[in-house]
Amino acid sequence: xxxxxxxxxxxxxxEDKVLSPLTRAGPRYxxxxxxxxxxxxxxxxxxVTQYRExxxxxxxxxxxxxxxxxxxxxFFIGISQAGTLISAILRLSKAQxxxxxxxxxxxxxxxxxLLGALLPVIDQGRPDRVHFxxxxxxxxxxxxxxxxxxxxxxxxxxxxxxLPLIPDLALARDKIGHLVSPPKRWFFRTFSLDWRGxxxxxxxxxxxxxxxMVLMIPVAVSAHTVVxxxxxxxxxxxxxxxxxxxxxxAGAIYSGTATIVIVMAVVRKAYGLEEYITRQHFINLGYLxxxxxxxxxxxxxxxxxxxxxxxxxxxxMHFQQLFTGTxxxxxxxxxLGGMLxxxxxxxxxxTRNIAxxxxxxxxxxxGMWIERYFIVxxxxxxxxxxxxxxxxxxxxxxxxIMAAAFAAFTLIIVLxxxxxxxxxxxxxxxxxxxxxxxxxxxxxxxxxxxSVHPEYAPTFRRAQTTEESQS
Amino acid sequence: xxxxxxxxxxxxxxxxxxxxVSLTQAQSPAGTELELILPDExxxxxxxxxxxxxxxSLGGAVVGAEVTFLREAVFMNTGNDLILGTxxxxxxxxxxxxFIPRSEGEMLITAEFYGDSQYGAAFATGVVPIATxxxxxxxxxxxxxxxxxxxxFAAVLGGVWSLFFVVLVLIWxxxxxxxxxxxxxxxxxx
Amino acid sequence: xxxxxxxxxxxxxxKSAEDGRRENLRKWQLSRRRLLKIMGAAGLAAVATPxxxxxxxxxxxxxxxxxxxxxxxxxxxxxxxxxxxxxxxxDGCQSxxxxxxxxxxxxxxxxxxEPMQWIQVFEYDLPGGGTQFIPVPCQSCQNPPCxxxxxxxxxxxxxxxxxxxxxxxxxxxxxxxAACPYDRRFFxxxxxxxxxxxxLADYHPERQFPxxxxxxxxxxxxxxxxxxxxxxxxxxxxxxxxxxxxxxxxDMATNGEEVVELSKFLSENQAYRLKEELNTKxxxxxxxxxxxxLGRDPYDEGRMPTEWPWEKKIKGAKTWNRSNR
Numbered sequence: 001x002x003x004x005x006x007x008x009x010x011x012x013x014x015e016d017k018v019l020s021p022l023t024r025a026g027p028r029y030x031x032x033x034x035x036x037x038x039x040x041x042x043x044x045x046x047x048v049t050q051y052r053e054x055x056x057x058x059x060x061x062x063x064x065x066x067x068x069x070x071x072x073x074x075f076f077i078g079i080s081q082a083g084t085l086i087s088a089i090l091r092l093s094k095a096q097x098x099x100x101x102x103x104x105x106x107x108x109x110x111x112x113x114l115l116g117a118l119l120p121v122i123d124q125g126r127p128d129r130v131h132f133x134x135x136x137x138x139x140x141x142x143x144x145x146x147x148x149x150x151x152x153x154x155x156x157x158x159x160x161x162x163l164p165l166i167p168d169l170a171l172a173r174d175k176i177g178h179l180v181s182p183p184k185r186w187f188f189r190t191f192s193l194d195w196r197g198x199x200x201x202x203x204x205x206x207x208x209x210x211x212x213m214v215l216m217i218p219v220a221v222s223a224h225t226v227v228x229x230x231x232x233x234x235x236x237x238x239x240x241x242x243x244x245x246x247x248x249x250a251g252a253i254y255s256g257t258a259t260i261v262i263v264m265a266v267v268r269k270a271y272g273l274e275e276y277i278t279r280q281h282f283i284n285l286g287y288l289x290x291x292x293x294x295x296x297x298x299x300x301x302x303x304x305x306x307x308x309x310x311x312x313x314x315x316x317m318h319f320q321q322l323f324t325g326t327x328x329x330x331x332x333x334x335x336l337g338g339m340l341x342x343x344x345x346x347x348x349x350x351t352r353n354i355a356x357x358x359x360x361x362x363x364x365x366x367g368m369w370i371e372r373y374f375i376v377x378x379x380x381x382x383x384x385x386x387x388x389x390x391x392x393x394x395x396x397x398x399x400x401i402m403a404a405a406f407a408a409f410t411l412i413i414v415l416x417x418x419x420x421x422x423x424x425x426x427x428x429x430x431x432x433x434x435x436x437x438x439x440x441x442x443x444x445x446x447x448x449x450x451s452v453h454p455e456y457a458p459t460f461r462r463a464q465t466t467e468e469s470q471s
Numbered sequence: 472x473x474x475x476x477x478x479x480x481x482x483x484x485x486x487x488x489x490x491x492v493s494l495t496q497a498q499s500p501a502g503t504e505l506e507l508i509l510p511d512e513x514x515x516x517x518x519x520x521x522x523x524x525x526x527x528s529l530g531g532a533v534v535g536a537e538v539t540f541l542r543e544a545v546f547m548n549t550g551n552d553l554i555l556g557t558x559x560x561x562x563x564x565x566x567x568x569x570f571i572p573r574s575e576g577e578m579l580i581t582a583e584f585y586g587d588s589q590y591g592a593a594f595a596t597g598v599v600p601i602a603t604x605x606x607x608x609x610x611x612x613x614x615x616x617x618x619x620x621x622x623x624f625a626a627v628l629g630g631v632w633s634l635f636f637v638v639l640v641l642i643w644x645x646x647x648x649x650x651x652x653x654x655x656x657x658x659x660x661x
Numbered sequence: 662x663x664x665x666x667x668x669x670x671x672x673x674x675x676k677s678a679e680d681g682r683r684e685n686l687r688k689w690q691l692s693r694r695r696l697l698k699i700m701g702a703a704g705l706a707a708v709a710t711p712x713x714x715x716x717x718x719x720x721x722x723x724x725x726x727x728x729x730x731x732x733x734x735x736x737x738x739x740x741x742x743x744x745x746x747x748x749x750x751x752d753g754c755q756s757x758x759x760x761x762x763x764x765x766x767x768x769x770x771x772x773x774x775e776p777m778q779w780i781q782v783f784e785y786d787l788p789g790g791g792t793q794f795i796p797v798p799c800q801s802c803q804n805p806p807c808x809x810x811x812x813x814x815x816x817x818x819x820x821x822x823x824x825x826x827x828x829x830x831x832x833x834x835x836x837x838x839a840a841c842p843y844d845r846r847f848f849x850x851x852x853x854x855x856x857x858x859x860x861l862a863d864y865h866p867e868r869q870f871p872x873x874x875x876x877x878x879x880x881x882x883x884x885x886x887x888x889x890x891x892x893x894x895x896x897x898x899x900x901x902x903x904x905x906x907x908x909x910x911x912d913m914a915t916n917g918e919e920v921v922e923l924s925k926f927l928s929e930n931q932a933y934r935l936k937e938e939l940n941t942k943x944x945x946x947x948x949x950x951x952x953x954x955l956g957r958d959p960y961d962e963g964r965m966p967t968e969w970p971w972e973k974k975i976k977g978a979k980t981w982n983r984s985n986r
Contacts (some may be wrong), residue, residue: 054874055833055850062983065835065848078800125833125848125875129813132832136813139621143836152631159638166645168707193642194649201648208641215634235806235842236941304725363788385797385844386783515738544920546913548890551920554911574911592698608741608909613804643909 001342011429014276019172020328021271023179025418036411043404047122055125057397064380068398069123071372072405074248075255076116077227078148083109083157083221083254091384096434097284098141099427103420104267105260106161111412113154115405120146122401129267142229155224160212163189166205167426170195174232179193187419223336224252237314238379239309247299254292255368260363263413265354267422272362276423279354285359289364290346293339302337314382317389321378326389329372361408502528505538505593507582508565515575515604521568523582523595525560532564534588540568543579552581575603723759741909742822742944743923744893745932746796748917750903751952752957753782753794753964757900760965766898768878768969772870774853775969775980779845779880780895782964791959793951796904798895799824799845799880800935802942807837807846816877822944823882825866831876838877840940847983854978858969882944890918901955924933940980 052056060067086105088096120143121127137144170192177185196203228248231239242249261282268277308319322331342360345351381389394402508522521540523531540555558566572578578599586592708814754761761782773779780798787793805824808816816837838846852874859870867885869878883893887906891897896904896916907914907923914923926932932946951959 012712054849054851056979056981059985060848061985062838062847063844064985065838107886120834123834125877126831129830129832132813132830137813138812138814141810141812141836142613143810143834148628152628152635155635158630159635159642163638163642166642195645196649198899204641204645204648208638208645211638211641215631221633230836231839233810234840235941236839241655266608321765324571353521380839383844384842386785387844392985443952544913544922546908546911546915546920547887547892547917548916549915549920553920553922574913603738604912606737606739608912610803611743 007360007429007433011425014423014425014428015171015175017271017273017275017428018423019176022172022418022421023176029414029418032414033411035405039407040404040411043401043407045253045402047469050122050397050401051127055123057392057395059395059398061100061390061392063383064377064392066123066376066380067392068373068394068402069119071369071376072325072402073119073123074227074372075369076112076119076405076409077224078108078151078248078252078372079222079259079365080112080116080157080256081252082112082225082250082260083107083160086260087160088216088220091209092211092217096431097281099431100273100423101260101264101281102164102225102427103161103422103424104263106157106164107413107416107420108256108259109157109404109424110161111409111416113150113157114412115409116155117141119405121140124381133265140234142226142290145226146230148380148467149219149223149226153219156212156216156219160216163205164211164424165191165420166193166195167197168421170197172421184419195268196197206456217399220227221249224249231375234384235306236379238318238382239375241303243299243302247303250292250295250299251368251371254289254296255342255365257285257288257292258361258364258368260386261289261357262365265358267417271422275458276428282354282357283352286352286360289357289360291370293343293346296339297343302341314384318378318382321381321389322374326391327338327374327378327381330370330378334367334370334374336369337363339364492599501590503533503586503590504528505582505584505595506579507597508597509580509597509599512602513572514602515572515595516607517571517604518569519572519599521555521580521582521603523558523560523566523568523569523584525564525584525593526564527590527635532562533560533584533659534562534564535568536560536564536584536587538566539583539585540570541581541583544552544557544574546570551658555580571607572599573607575601577601664910665734674735677809684815723891735931738910740884740888742801742831742884742887743907743909743914744798744801744882744896744945745905745906745907745914745926745948746945747903747922747930747948747950748793748795748903749948749954750952751782751796751899751950752901752952752955753796755957755961755964756955757798758965760967761794761796762898762900763895763904764898765970767775767798768967769898769971770883770894771868771881772859772872772876773871773975774849774855774856775978776983777847777878778967779847784962784964787951787959788791791951792962793959794964795935795947796895797843797845797935798945800843800941800945801882803942803944804940806840806842806939806941810836810840812836817885821884823867823884824876824879825881826879827866828869828873828876828878829864833875842936842941843943844879849875850981851979854972854975854980856974865983898974927966 008212058067058069083106086098087102091102121130124130133144137147139145169188173185173188173192177188180188205452225245225248228244232241232244234240264277266283268274304319307315311319321327342363345356345360345363377392381392383389496580504526506524506526507522510519513519523538525538527533537557537559539557541552542555544550544553555570556568558568560566566582573582578601579596580599581594581596584590584592585595663842674856693774755853758766763780764778764782765842767773767780768778771779780796782796784792801822801824803822805816805818808818808824811817812834813830813832815828815832816824816826818824833848838848848870854873855871862868862870865872865885867883869881869882872878879985883906887893890904891914893904896902896906899916902918905914905916905921905923905926907918907921909923912923914921914926927946930948934943934946936943951957
């Protein structure tokens with residue numbers, strides 16, 4: 001039998017691997033950040049143009065009055081579902097394989113939410129009046145529900161990202177605190193909250209995590225449902241659909257899962273985390289994606305056999321434009337490229353591998369982006385009075401702002417990876433400890449005892465040795 | 472000279488004309504008079520009784536005649552008469568119409584009998600001062616689901632936010648727990 | 662006849678209608694300013710507590726009383742404006758060979774920027790082929806979807822009926838435009854082309870000029886000039902007197918030629934409302950027809966495009982199409 005690697009050694013290796021990127025940055029890092037900043041600057045220029053000229057510079061007009069920005073808003077709020085799913089649902093169901101990827105998932109949630117919340121402001125005709133929403137908000141409006149749902153969700157996911165970070169930040173403070181720049185050291189010291197890993201601290205942390213992981217699921221589901229209500233509360237036939245909320249939530253989890261796979265693949269490659277993020281993670285997420293393909297197809301079929309069966313009012317024109325009309329290229333690239341092909345990739349064992357799952361995820365995300373786009377534009381395009389259907393195509397301003405939004409999303413993750421341990425060290429150690437039949441308490445104890453503030457370290461080191469010698 | 476020879480003929484002609492006129496008179500409808508009896512005052516939304524008394528030239532009641540009541544309507548600087556309704560005179564010759572005025576001010580009412588084969592036409596006008604009153608047009612209330620209001624909205628939101636607060640308190644507890652009361656004590660005792 | 666004191670809120674001829682209107686507007690604006698102050702105070706409280714929207718909506722509810730003061734009536738009695746469009750007399754102005762005069766009148770009266778047709782004449786198909794013309798202003802719904810969804814209370818239904826927009830409040834989210842099932846809301850995508858004379862006017866929600874960039878605007882039902890005893894611009898412009906403007910409270914309506922009893926007129930002529938099935942309860946009624954009273958042949962399609970009379974005066978202004986770039 002293979003000799004079991006002692007927990008302490010395992011942990012040492014893990015810390016080196018995860019914490020070392022926080023201390024040094026190569027030229028590649030600066031190159032990436034520079035490129036992203038360049039894209040964001042271009043987006044800012046586009047936005048300044050739009051602010052000066054008005055929304056005239058976009059492709060939107062009275063009849064198709066929402067476009068790329070709003071579809072991008074739904075898309076970003078959608079991929080924010082990643083964190084909730086992976087870390088709350090899987091944490092709740094005690095799926096152990098989730099542990100190394102929870103941090104990434106939560107980070108995606110926060111980054112996507114920050115961007116998602118910004119996009120409606122970009123879409124606003126009078127961004128200078130955005131504070132009116134707080135001054136004169138009416139609770140009857142779906143937009144106000146959105147503001148409360150998304151702000152609650154953002155705060156919740158920030159807390160949820162932060163809670164499991166506390167022990168890791170303490171570890172970073174103790175291990176690499178002297179190697180990093182003063183602001184970073186200050187960050188580690190302040191935000192690790194004098195974590196020493198005492199029994200009480202651990203108990204508080206576990207209670208807090210328990211509350212949050214249960215709470216985050218309804219909060220996330222409501223946030224995305226409320227996004228759908230912006231559309232479903234109008235009288236336009238293509239959106240007039242009670243299942244819209246559930247459809248949006250399913251789509252959100254679908255694209256969120258795909259986003260995790262993509263980010264996971266990039267981080268794994270960039271940081272050489274093959275040991276921790278294994279083939280099994282990709283396969284498991286692939287299975288999840290496969291299930292969600294079925295859920296998405298189910299919702300699509302459901303729509304066709306109800307609204308598509310009756311073809312009431314403007315519904316006929318809507319289904320015509322989706323299946324054979326102007327929006328058919330969008331619709332079929334979503335239906336085939338975004339659902340069927342990813343589903344088949346996951347289905348067949350010979351394509352169900354790391355590369356396959358990554359390909360499927362990219363396809364899913366592109367497909368879901370297209371879906372958001374044709375939901376918004378298609379719903380608007382159906383004439384509600386006797387006029388010719390309008391046309392819409394985003395202008396360079398909209399494309400630039402979209403590029404900047406994706407760049408900002410990436411930038412937030414890249415910067416966060418320089419600041420936060422990208423894998424939850426204490427949870428992975430704990431899990432390793434459990435797997436190797438080392439008692440759970442000891443595992444946490446070891447993981448935590450090493451994360452003591454250097455000033456007090458001797459005392460605790462000694463205390464631990466006596467404990468060990470006794471056992 | 473020649474003219475004078477015809478004068479008896481002219482006399483005959485005049486007599487004939489007088490006779491024909493009197494005969495025609497006897498065959499045409501008898502003259503009528505319409506008297507409009509209006510209340511001294513009324514108000515918007517209040518049932519207002521308009522009475523028209525139709526009598527013939529001899530003062531006798533005209534029974535079973537249809538009287539039309541009209542009001543003068545002026546709206547946005549355009550005006551014409553609007554028909555309020557019709558009523559039939561009873562055995563005392565009185566036609567009664569009850570209507571509910573909707574505009575305030577002096578309302579010019581006209582009662583008109585258009586005449587029939589027996590009686591000639593007649594009309595009368597009068598003014599009713601209409602005082603203001605309650606609003607008459609009531610808009611349908613929208614159905615509101617009981618219990619769905621801002622309090623519910625605030626309660627749901629408040630519930631979530633108070634749980635966030637509990638978590639923040641826990642974070643604060645973690646931080647307080649981390650403060651080591653007397654770290655040097657252990658070192659010195661060693 | 663018109664010299665008589667009417668007591669129905671219309672002004673007698675000897676008194677200037679214009680004066681009355683100014684007076685009304687002044688009262689309106691005063692009370693509105695007071696309201697905004699209250700709203701501002703409540704808004705500050707709003708930041709502190711999540712209960713806010715309720716508190717504000719309560720105050721917004723109070724705002725319903727505001728225009729009431731402006732009405733020339735005793736408390737309790739209000740104008741309940743309504744519009745009846747007699748389609749038997751609408752031929753899309755084909756018989757006079759001009760663009761629809763209601764739209765043109767509205768544009769001139771409101772200085773509506775170029776692509777905006779606050780009252781728009783749509784050509785609907787008739788069951789046996791051919792078309793009918795239907796002028797569609799803002800339907801001023803009793804159950805207005807646009808008012809329901811506005812996040813900042815920038816659009817509201819006055820108790821008199823008209824749905825108004827305060828473009829000083831509008832944040833330009835366009836949710837109301839998505840919600841309107843009649844396509845009757847318009848957005849100023851750029852700085853709108855406005856003739857210089859409109860720029861000097863005081864802005865007022867009942868008289869929406871000068872228009873700002875990045876806000877929503879629409880037909881305001883002209884309650885300000887109606888209170889002064891004048892018909893809305895569209896009704897004034899209609900050469901065939903097809904547009905009746907009326908008041909449900911007094912139950913009268915007029916097209917400038919005759920006064921009719923509103924409720925009776927609607928019932929006797931089988932009036933209908935657009936998209937009745939949506940339960941928006943519009944205040945605009947239509948009497949079915951295809952211009953037969955003017956001798957229009959329903960198979961005679963097409964009409965002149967609408968012109969902006971002051972369009973040529975604006976140099977370098979940005980205009981746009983409604984439907985695309």
